[in-house]
Amino acid sequence: HPMDRGYTDYQQVIEQLALHYGVVGRIIYCHDIPLPALYHHTRGVVTVNSTVGLSALLHNLPVKVTGRAFYNIRHLTSQCSLDQFWLAPEPVHTELFNRLHSLIFRESQINGSFF
Known part of the structure; x- marks a missing residue:
């Protein structure tokens, strides 16, 4: 974390x-290590509920959520079992992610830093 x-x-x-x-x-x-530096060596991301999942989706990487996350949506994240994800992760639906990304920034984000 x-x-x-x-x-x-x-x-x-x-x-x-x-x-x-x-x-x-x-x-x-x-x-x-900046996550985008790792993404070039990654075929998918498994997360509990982290914003790492959103970052991976932004970089068009398949994501498997094992906990609860608001973005764990059919066609956006892999809904298959973890075993199946390792073998054949479901691809990111780019248009759906772009719509979600736009909504998040438009409705809930403020430019700047908490720190």
């Missing part, structure tokens, strides 16, 4: 979980 980046080292916990779930070598733990 951006508010926790670099303050807690999760490397050991992530390695233990990766071993437990059989995904060693498929997880990269990093922080302070």
